[in-house]
Amino acid sequence: MAQSMAYNASAGLSGMLKKGHQSFSGLTDATLRNVEACREISTVTRTSLGPNGMNKLVVNHLGRIIVTSDCCAIVKELEIEHPAAKMLQMAAEAQDFECGDGTNLVVSFAGELLSQTEDLFRMGLHPADVVSGYSSAGEKLLEFLEEMTSEVEGVADGRMKEQLERAIRPVLAAKQLGSEDVLAPLVAEACLGTMSSGGKAAVNVESVRVAKILGGNIHQSHVVHGFVALRGVEMTLTSCENAKIAVFSCGIEASATEAKGTVLMKNAEDLKSYNKSEEKKMEEVIKSIADSGVKVIVSGGSVSEMALHFIERYGMLCLKIGSKWELRRLCVATGSTALVRMGAPTPDEMGWCDDVKQIEVGGKPVTVFNQKDDSGKSKLSTIVLRASTSSVLADLERAIDDGVHAANTACKDGRLVPGAGATEMELSLKIIAFADTCPGLDQYAIRAFGKALEVVPRTLAENAGLDQGSVLAALGAAHASGKKSAGIDIDAMGVATATGIKDETNVLDLYATKSTAFRLAIDAALTVLRVDQIIMSKQAGGGRNAAMDPMAGM
Known part of the structure; x- marks a missing residue:
C-alpha cells in the first residue's frame, strides 16, 4: 500500500499510471493522429462509392476471401484497431442496421470532414471553433435537405410494384451495376408477397430470405412465396x-x-x-x-x-x-x-x-x-439466387439485403431526394452561402463543411473515369443557375438532371437513408474532434499484442 501511494511528481502522468501505459495529448499527438487514421480508412472505402465503385478483395484471419464493394462488409473484415477509426466503423454498422444502404456515404463524408480540419488547424482555429461551426452547419444541412424532398405517388404506400422498384433500383445499382434490372423486380416481388393485405404497408427484413445455389447465371434467379x-x-x-x-x-x-x-x-x-x-x-x-x-x-x-x-x-x-x-x-x-x-x-x-x-x-x-x-398468405418469401461463383453469390446476397432494407425504409418514409450527387452539390452551395452570413471564426469551419460535401460528386466522377475537375465545375455551374436536380450522368459522360419524374437519368435516393447517413457521419466526426488526449493501458498478452499496438506508426 505504501508503494502504491508513492507518487513521483516529476514524472507527471507516467508516474501516476501503471507501467506500460501510453498517453498522447495535444493537437499534434492526439487530434491530428486521429484525423489521419480516419482519413486513411475513408480513402480505402471511397473508391467503392457509386455504381462504378471498385471491389475490394479482403482475406480475413481465417483465410476466407471476401470480394465486395459494400463498405460495411469491408470495414468489418478489416479488423480495425485504431480507436478513432473504429468510431467510423461503428457509425457504418449503425447505418447498415438502420437503413442497409448509405454506409459508404457515412465513412467518406466523415473522413472528408476530418480532412478539412487539417487546413483549419493550420490557420490557427481551435478544435472548439471547428466543432461549433460543424454543429451549426449540420443543423442547417438537415433543414436544407428536408426542403429538397419530393414524394412519388405509390412509394409511401409500398404496394405499387413499379414504384417500389423505383426506390430499390438505385440501391442495387450502387452495389451490382448491370444486375439491378434483374434484382429489383425480384426484391419488390418478394417484399410485396410478405405484406399483409390491410393496414399500412410494412416490410419485415427477416421475412425475405435468400437461398444461394451455385451454378447458372443471375437471370435464372426467381422468387418463391x-x-x-x-x-x-x-x-x-x-x-x-x-x-x-x-x-x-x-x-x-x-x-x-x-x-x-x-x-x-x-x-x-x-x-x-x-x-x-x-x-x-x-x-x-x-x-x-x-x-x-x-x-x-x-x-x-x-x-x-x-x-x-x-x-x-x-x-x-x-x-x-x-x-x-x-x-x-x-x-x-x-x-x-x-x-x-x-x-x-x-x-x-x-x-x-x-x-x-x-x-x-x-x-x-x-x-x-x-x-x-401470394396476397399476404405467406409470411416468408425466398429469393432463389443463381451465380457462377460463391464470391458473386455472397455479394449478390449483400446487395439484396440492402434492397430489402430500402423497401422497408420506403414504406416508413416515402420521401425522395435527387441522386447522382445532385443533393450533395446543392447542399454544398447552400452551406457555403450560409457561411457568408455567419460572423466570427465559425464561418471558416462552416465553409469547410460545405466544401466537404463535394466529396460525393467528385468521387462519383472519379470512379466513373471522368475528369473530376471539369465535371465538378459544370455541376456547380448548373446548380448555381437554378438547376437543383442536376446530377452526374455516368452513361452520358456528363451532367444531366435527376428529378426522377421527367428527366432522363431517373436517379432518386431515399430521404431517410440520406439524412441518417449525414447525421451519423457528423456525429462521428465531432466525436473524434472532441478528443484531445488518448490514454491506453498496457495490453494483456505481452509481446504478441505489443506488435499489434493500434497507435503504432501513427
Missing part, C-alpha cells in the same frame, strides 16, 4: 399438395432412457420380442401422426431407419433440417409450431402449405414449400 430447403426429402414420395405439416425440433427416433441399464436376453425369442415392442411403439407414433391428417413431417434432428420405414408405409413425406434457424423460418412460412415431443400434433400446432415438392436446381435437390396465393 414460401420456404426453400437446400436439401432433398428422405422418401420416395417427392411431392404433395394441400399438405398439413408437422414440425419436430427433436429427432424422430426411439428415445433413450435417462438411466443407463442392461437388458439380459436368454434366447432368440427374447430378442425378437424386444425388437417387436420397439417397432410397435414407433408404428403407433407414426400412425397417430398420419391419422391426424399430416402429409409432411419435418425433423430438426436425425430420423431413424425404423421411423423412415413407417413414414413411407403411411404415405407421408419426410424432410430433415439441421439448422434451428432454418427450422424457425419454415415454421414462420407455414404457420407451424415446432414440437419437442413425439406424437400427433393438435390442429393449432399444424402448419399448412399449398404445394411441397422436391425439384432439382443446378444439379442439386432442393425442397420447396410454396404458397400459391
Whole structure:
C-alpha cells in the first residue's frame, strides 16, 4: 500500500499510471493522429462509392476471401484497431442496421470532414471553433435537405410494384451495376408477397430470405412465396399438395432412457420380442401422426431407419433440417409450431402449405414449400439466387439485403431526394452561402463543411473515369443557375438532371437513408474532434499484442 501511494511528481502522468501505459495529448499527438487514421480508412472505402465503385478483395484471419464493394462488409473484415477509426466503423454498422444502404456515404463524408480540419488547424482555429461551426452547419444541412424532398405517388404506400422498384433500383445499382434490372423486380416481388393485405404497408427484413445455389447465371434467379430447403426429402414420395405439416425440433427416433441399464436376453425369442415392442411403439407414433391428417413431417434432428420405414408405409413425406434457424423460418412460412415431443400434433400446432415438392436446381435437390396465393398468405418469401461463383453469390446476397432494407425504409418514409450527387452539390452551395452570413471564426469551419460535401460528386466522377475537375465545375455551374436536380450522368459522360419524374437519368435516393447517413457521419466526426488526449493501458498478452499496438506508426 505504501508503494502504491508513492507518487513521483516529476514524472507527471507516467508516474501516476501503471507501467506500460501510453498517453498522447495535444493537437499534434492526439487530434491530428486521429484525423489521419480516419482519413486513411475513408480513402480505402471511397473508391467503392457509386455504381462504378471498385471491389475490394479482403482475406480475413481465417483465410476466407471476401470480394465486395459494400463498405460495411469491408470495414468489418478489416479488423480495425485504431480507436478513432473504429468510431467510423461503428457509425457504418449503425447505418447498415438502420437503413442497409448509405454506409459508404457515412465513412467518406466523415473522413472528408476530418480532412478539412487539417487546413483549419493550420490557420490557427481551435478544435472548439471547428466543432461549433460543424454543429451549426449540420443543423442547417438537415433543414436544407428536408426542403429538397419530393414524394412519388405509390412509394409511401409500398404496394405499387413499379414504384417500389423505383426506390430499390438505385440501391442495387450502387452495389451490382448491370444486375439491378434483374434484382429489383425480384426484391419488390418478394417484399410485396410478405405484406399483409390491410393496414399500412410494412416490410419485415427477416421475412425475405435468400437461398444461394451455385451454378447458372443471375437471370435464372426467381422468387418463391414460401420456404426453400437446400436439401432433398428422405422418401420416395417427392411431392404433395394441400399438405398439413408437422414440425419436430427433436429427432424422430426411439428415445433413450435417462438411466443407463442392461437388458439380459436368454434366447432368440427374447430378442425378437424386444425388437417387436420397439417397432410397435414407433408404428403407433407414426400412425397417430398420419391419422391426424399430416402429409409432411419435418425433423430438426436425425430420423431413424425404423421411423423412415413407417413414414413411407403411411404415405407421408419426410424432410430433415439441421439448422434451428432454418427450422424457425419454415415454421414462420407455414404457420407451424415446432414440437419437442413425439406424437400427433393438435390442429393449432399444424402448419399448412399449398404445394411441397422436391425439384432439382443446378444439379442439386432442393425442397420447396410454396404458397400459391401470394396476397399476404405467406409470411416468408425466398429469393432463389443463381451465380457462377460463391464470391458473386455472397455479394449478390449483400446487395439484396440492402434492397430489402430500402423497401422497408420506403414504406416508413416515402420521401425522395435527387441522386447522382445532385443533393450533395446543392447542399454544398447552400452551406457555403450560409457561411457568408455567419460572423466570427465559425464561418471558416462552416465553409469547410460545405466544401466537404463535394466529396460525393467528385468521387462519383472519379470512379466513373471522368475528369473530376471539369465535371465538378459544370455541376456547380448548373446548380448555381437554378438547376437543383442536376446530377452526374455516368452513361452520358456528363451532367444531366435527376428529378426522377421527367428527366432522363431517373436517379432518386431515399430521404431517410440520406439524412441518417449525414447525421451519423457528423456525429462521428465531432466525436473524434472532441478528443484531445488518448490514454491506453498496457495490453494483456505481452509481446504478441505489443506488435499489434493500434497507435503504432501513427
